[in-house]
Amino acid sequence: MKVTEVQVGLASCGIAAGAEAVFNQFRKILGSKVVVKPVGCLGMCYNEPLVAVITDSGERFLYKRVDAALAKRIAEEHVKGGTPLEDFLAPDDGFFKRQVRIVLENCGQIAPTSVEEYRERGGYEALRRAIQEMTPQEVIVEIQQSGLRGRGGAGFPTGTKWSFAAQEPDPVKFIVCNADEGDPGAFMDRSVLEGDPHRVLEGMTIAGYAIGARFGIVYVRAEYPLAVRRVKEAIAAARKAGFLGKRILGTPFSFEIMVKEGAGAFVCGEETALIASIEGRRGMPRRRPPYPAQSGLWGHPTVINNVETLANVPWIIRNGAEAFARYGTEKSKGTKVFALAGKVRHSGLVEIPMGMTLEELVFDVGGGIPDDKEFKAVQIGGPSGGCVPASIAHTPVDYESITQTGAIMGSGGLIVMDEATCMVEVARFFLDFIQKESCGKCTFCRIGTKRMLEILTRIVKGEGKPGDLDKLIDLGYKVKTNSLCGLGQTAPNPVLTTTRYFQDEYEAHIREKRCPAGVCRALLRYSIDPEACRNCKLCAKACPVGAISQGDGPFQVIQQEACIRCGRCREVCPFGAVRVE
Amino acid sequence: MAKRALKAKKEKPQWKQILQKHPPVPESVIPLLQAFQERYGYIPPEAVRAVARYTRTPLSQVYGVATFYAQFRLRPRGKHLIRLCQGTACHVLGADAILNHLKERLGVEEGETTPDGLFTLEVVRCLGCCSLAPVMMVDEETYGRLTPRAVDKVLAEYRKGKT
Numbered sequence: 001m002k003v004t005e006v007q008v009g010l011a012s013c014g015i016a017a018g019a020e021a022v023f024n025q026f027r028k029i030l031g032s033k034v035v036v037k038p039v040g041c042l043g044m045c046y047n048e049p050l051v052a053v054i055t056d057s058g059e060r061f062l063y064k065r066v067d068a069a070l071a072k073r074i075a076e077e078h079v080k081g082g083t084p085l086e087d088f089l090a091p092d093d094g095f096f097k098r099q100v101r102i103v104l105e106n107c108g109q110i111a112p113t114s115v116e117e118y119r120e121r122g123g124y125e126a127l128r129r130a131i132q133e134m135t136p137q138e139v140i141v142e143i144q145q146s147g148l149r150g151r152g153g154a155g156f157p158t159g160t161k162w163s164f165a166a167q168e169p170d171p172v173k174f175i176v177c178n179a180d181e182g183d184p185g186a187f188m189d190r191s192v193l194e195g196d197p198h199r200v201l202e203g204m205t206i207a208g209y210a211i212g213a214r215f216g217i218v219y220v221r222a223e224y225p226l227a228v229r230r231v232k233e234a235i236a237a238a239r240k241a242g243f244l245g246k247r248i249l250g251t252p253f254s255f256e257i258m259v260k261e262g263a264g265a266f267v268c269g270e271e272t273a274l275i276a277s278i279e280g281r282r283g284m285p286r287r288r289p290p291y292p293a294q295s296g297l298w299g300h301p302t303v304i305n306n307v308e309t310l311a312n313v314p315w316i317i318r319n320g321a322e323a324f325a326r327y328g329t330e331k332s333k334g335t336k337v338f339a340l341a342g343k344v345r346h347s348g349l350v351e352i353p354m355g356m357t358l359e360e361l362v363f364d365v366g367g368g369i370p371d372d373k374e375f376k377a378v379q380i381g382g383p384s385g386g387c388v389p390a391s392i393a394h395t396p397v398d399y400e401s402i403t404q405t406g407a408i409m410g411s412g413g414l415i416v417m418d419e420a421t422c423m424v425e426v427a428r429f430f431l432d433f434i435q436k437e438s439c440g441k442c443t444f445c446r447i448g449t450k451r452m453l454e455i456l457t458r459i460v461k462g463e464g465k466p467g468d469l470d471k472l473i474d475l476g477y478k479v480k481t482n483s484l485c486g487l488g489q490t491a492p493n494p495v496l497t498t499t500r501y502f503q504d505e506y507e508a509h510i511r512e513k514r515c516p517a518g519v520c521r522a523l524l525r526y527s528i529d530p531e532a533c534r535n536c537k538l539c540a541k542a543c544p545v546g547a548i549s550q551g552d553g554p555f556q557v558i559q560q561e562a563c564i565r566c567g568r569c570r571e572v573c574p575f576g577a578v579r580v581e
Numbered sequence: 582m583a584k585r586a587l588k589a590k591k592e593k594p595q596w597k598q599i600l601q602k603h604p605p606v607p608e609s610v611i612p613l614l615q616a617f618q619e620r621y622g623y624i625p626p627e628a629v630r631a632v633a634r635y636t637r638t639p640l641s642q643v644y645g646v647a648t649f650y651a652q653f654r655l656r657p658r659g660k661h662l663i664r665l666c667q668g669t670a671c672h673v674l675g676a677d678a679i680l681n682h683l684k685e686r687l688g689v690e691e692g693e694t695t696p697d698g699l700f701t702l703e704v705v706r707c708l709g710c711c712s713l714a715p716v717m718m719v720d721e722e723t724y725g726r727l728t729p730r731a732v733d734k735v736l737a738e739y740r741k742g743k744t
Contacts, residue, residue, distance in 0.1 A: 013710045016723035045712030184668030187709035222615070222652055224709065225721065263611055264651035266706070280610040281642070282649040341670035341711035348712055379669065415669045415711075429672050433706060439649075 001059065003079045006034055007052040009108055011041035011194045012226050013187075018067060019049035025071040026051075034079055040195020042108030043349035047090050050108075053078055064090035095346050098364050100327055100353045102335050103311045107195035107349075113233040115241045118198040124243050126317035130206045131251045134317075139210040140166060143313065146321035147333030152178055152269070152306030153381065153410045154486065155332070155399040158313075161303055164293035165211040168301040173213035175204050176297065176304040178274060179220035179227070182266035183382030184433060186413030188337045189307035191349050193220065193227040196311070197234035201257060203310030205244065206317060208255045211303055216257040219274055223264065231259055266383070266437035269411075270485045271296075271304045273439065284439045285485035306411065308337055328354035332398035342379075342415035345370050352397065359393040362416055373418040377501070381410025383430045383437075384490030386497030387423060406497040408490060422519035423502040424509050428456040430494035438487065445488030448479040452495060460520045464510035473499055518580060521565050525581050528569075530555040532577035539569035539578065584698075585657045589625040596628070600635045607638045610646050614653055622662075623654040651705075658701040659694040661739050663687075665717040668707030676715040680704065682729040683717075686736060699740065 008014070008023040026036045042050055047064035051074065054060050061084050063074060070088060078084050101107075110117040118124065130139050144159030165173060177200060181189040193200060204216045220228055235257050238244040246254045260278055267273045268283040271292050277283040278297060296302025312334060316324045325333045332354040338361065341347045345367030352361060358378055362368065369375050377387045386407030388395060395401050402409045417426070435449045452475050455468050476492030476499075483489050499506060508514045515523040528539070528548075533555035540548040540556055547562035548569060555577075558569070570578040599616050603609035610632060617628040629647055633640040647653045665683060667676050680691075687695050687702055694701040710716045713725025717732075724735055 012708075012723065013713055013725075016710045016713050016716065016725045045710075048712070181709070182706070184672075184707035185670050185711055186707070187711060190709045223705070261612070261615065262650075263615065263653060265649065277611065278608070280607040280636070280638070280646070282645050339711060341714065342673045347670075382669070413669065415673060417673065421673055426673075429669070 001055040001057055001082060003034060003053055003082070004056050005054040006030065006036045006075075006079060007039045007054065007108075008036065009040070009042055009048065009050040010038035011108075011191055012224070013041065013045050014048050014050065015226070017048035017065075021068045022049050022051060022066050022071045025068045026075055029072060029075040030079060037111050039110060040107045040112045041191040041349055043104060043191070043351075044090065044095060044346070045348035046346050050090070053084070062090045063088050093346065093367060094364060095348070095350075095367070098356070098360070099351050100335050101351050102315045102324075102327075103192060103199075103308055103337050104195075104349065104351045105315070106199065107191060110196070112195050112197060112230050113237055115198065115237045115243070118196070122318055123198055123314070124202055124241075126314035127202050127205055127243060128249055130317050131209050131249060131253050136166060136210045136212060139206060139317070142321050143210070143316060144321075146316045146324040147328070147331075148309065148312055148316060148324065149332065149399065150306060151308035151312070151336065151411065153384065153408060155409060158305065158309055161293055161305075162207060162210050164291070165213075165301040165303045168294060170301050171212075172300045173211055174297045174300060174302040175207045175211070175213050175216040176274065176278070176302055177204055177216065177218045177220075177307060177310055178269065178271075178304050179218055179224075179307045180262045180268045180274060181221060181224075181307075181411065182269050182437075183384075183411055183413045185339065185341055185379075185415045186382055186411055187339045188349060188412045190224050190227050192307055192311050192337075193224070194230050197227075197231045198238060199311045199314055200231075200307055201234055201238055201244065203305075203313035204257060205248070205255050206313050207303060207305065207310065209253055211301070213303070214254055214256065216255065217278060217297075218257060218259045219262055219268075219278060220259060221264070222261040228259060228261060235259070265439075266433075267439045267485070267487050270487055273485065274304065275302065282439070284441050285487075287484060308412070329396065329398045331400055336397060336409070336412060338412045338414045340366050340414050340416070343369055343373065343418040343421065344416040354398050355396045357394050357396050358388060359390075361397065361414070362393065366416065369416065369418050373420060375416070376419050376421060377417045377423065379407075379415040379417060379426065379494070380413070381408040381490075381493070382413040383433045384408055384486065384493055385410045385413070386493040387417070387426065387501065388497070389501040391501075406500060407493060420517055420519070422460075422515055422517035423498045423505050424456065424515075425460055425517075425519050427495045427498045428453070428460055431456055431491070434487070434491040438491070442483045442485075442488050444479045444482040445484075445491060448475050448482075449488075449491055451475060452479070452492070456495070459506065459509050460515075461522045462509070462513045462520070464506075464513075466510065468510055469499060469503070469506055524565050525560065526558055526563055526565060526567070526569065527579050527581075528556050528558055529577045529579055530557075532575050534575055534577075536574070538572045538574065542568045542572045544568060585621050585623065586625065589621045589628070593627065596631055600631065605635050605637065607636050607642075609636050610638055610643055611650075614643075614647055618653060621657070623657045626655065629655075657694075659698050661700050661719055662703065663700055663717060663719050664703050664705045664708070666706075666708045666710075666715065667704050668711060668714075670711035670714040671707075671716055674714040679715050679717070679727050679729065679732060682732055686733065700736075
């Protein structure tokens with residue numbers, strides 16, 4: 001078995017984990033004898049940096065957590081010597097077993113910006129078929145029949161959106177790819193743009209053909225420098241190969257794509273705010289209707305689709321609507337990509353068929369909770385979403401079922417929480433985010449969230465009052481109903497779901513001034529177990545306020561009045577004698 | 582810090598070159614502000630005025646844009662920009678402790694610059710490397726799986742002159 005290729009995962013998270021040094025090491029040792037290729041994200045972020053060694057018989061060896069030293073050994077012993085290093089291979093832990101990869105089919109498998117490699121895996125075949133063999137109307141019908149819905153969060157049927165824009169008589173129309181992935185805890189769009197940018201460009205071009213647009217804009221976060229670079233390179237490569245530009249593939253259809261960098265505003269994920277931002281203004285939403293599909297960018301019909309939505313399009317055209325609709329549930333077809341993170345063993349990027357339950361997602365795909373802690377909840381949908389408790393984790397992943405829990409599907413951020421996560425604190429965290437990101441246009445979103453945040457801050461500080469809970473819920477519903485855009489309408493979701501499912505935790509904070517998860521600093525009480533203490537006085541030395549002194553015996557004690565609960569004593573104690581409750 | 586402001590002042594006569602890379606329309610406001618920030622690490626007040634004049638947009642509107650988006654900075658920043666992630670995953674995995682540690686080690690609050698002009702500390706929402714949480718970026722480099730000790734090591738490298 002001759003090794004023909006070495007692939008190194010060089011997406012943002014791989015680079016952050018040190019993949020560049022690994023890549024350089026392989027290049028240095030192997031020179032031009034073996035292809036050393038940078039690829040995108042495989043999704044196995046918990047094992048980064050990842051290296052795949054491929055042989056001439058097509059066999060694939062995946063190494064995990066590779067550093068420069070291990071890279072050297074792999075290069076010498078496996079690539080040159082032909083003996084795989086069994087001990088360092090990523091074990092088959094079921095991570096891929098239940099996944100269905102449509103959007104991510106090429107991520108981590110090909111050189112991201114190469115047109116040739118993309119085409120080898122069927123790329124641009126859908127575009128060819130659409131513009132040479134189908135009418136725009138047929139393309140729209142195909143997408144409608146597939147049941148594809150917007151993956152940005154709201155789940156509006158994509159084909160229907162396209163048909164609205166297609167019906168408009170205006171000769172100038174636009175396609176906008178929404179890559180302003182602002183949800184904290186979400187990195188799906190980044191991975192797709194970094195790992196397989198051509199797929200998104202192809203989807204946009206097909207959408208352009210379907211609605212009669214000649215111009216597309218990728219609106220991408222400036223915080224994703226690598227994604228910006230890869231998309232720009234991919235656009236240049238596609239233009240050179242004739243998949244973008246004038247008279248594509250000899251047809252009368254012409255299409256151009258440009259990149260617009262966002263400047264950091266969560267609200268710009270909202271369609272009308274995004275349009276305002278492209279037009280050079282503050283990203284503030286406006287009233288709808290008219291919907292952007294009728295009157296959007298500079299007053300022209302504009303279809304705005306999320307990265308993941310567009311990345312599904314080529315697959316659907318290539319394999320047919322029926323093949324796509326085979327996955328999923330009655331109303332939610334296909335797959336959904338999730339960024340799995342938080343207290344979960346296999347944090348990373350996963351793509352699952354709709355209809356899988358949250359529990360299966362966390363345990364079968366995600367490998368469960370680390371350190372044998374208890375699974376408490378998942379936060380789904382980011383700051384607009386909510387916390388779904390373990391007790392109803394049998395909820396299937398589809399738009400309607402998730403909405404019923406009070407959360408939303410959202411764009412795919414999924415944070416797993418264990419018993420050591422305080423739900424009140426989590427609610428406060430999200431509200432703090434929303435409060436800072438509110439554009440300020442609607443009174444309830446601007447001031448209502450501020451008042452809610454003040455109440456929550458008070459509660460986690462141990463200054464909660466009876467009646468706070470009712471006030472929070474009341475304000476929450478008012479913010480929901482009196483805000484113009486999606487941001488405000490969903491802003492109270494994290495608070496409303498946690499008050500609904502974890503009311504006792506709120507009560508404990510308010511009435512008993514106690515944080516059951518042991519997170520809220522102001523409610524903690526540090527003490528030293530005299531039995532376990534060896535009187536080494538390390539804690540007394542570390543205490544920044546001198547609150548620790550000699551007790552009545554060979555042990556130290558903490559003066560509760562002076563303690564600022566910084567936890568330093570607990571960090572330095574070699575005997576684990578500092579207790580916290 | 583002062584160096585950047587001085588550089589901006591010195592180069593002012595050549596700002597035309599920066600401006601003319603984009604057409605003189607309101608749509609250019611954001612890319613132009615981004616261009617100035619990229620060059621100087623912040624947007625000099627004079628540049629806000631220049632962008633307004635060039636794009637024929639009211640100054641109030643350009644200032645409104647410059648203060649609306651999180652990316653824009655109207656004050657000079659230090660040599661190295663530390664961006665600590667406070668996204669959900671980082672938050673759940675203890676980014677608060679890292680933030681406190683950074684504040685203590687640098688002696689500054691969020692958004693401030695150290696007196697020696699070496700570091701500016703900023704808190705951002707999600708750098709998209711959630712599986713490496715807690716994460717921070719120093720300039721363009723990302724550091725993951727942070728602990729207070731790992732932070733000290735990184736700071737020491739930059740203090741020793743890492744660029």
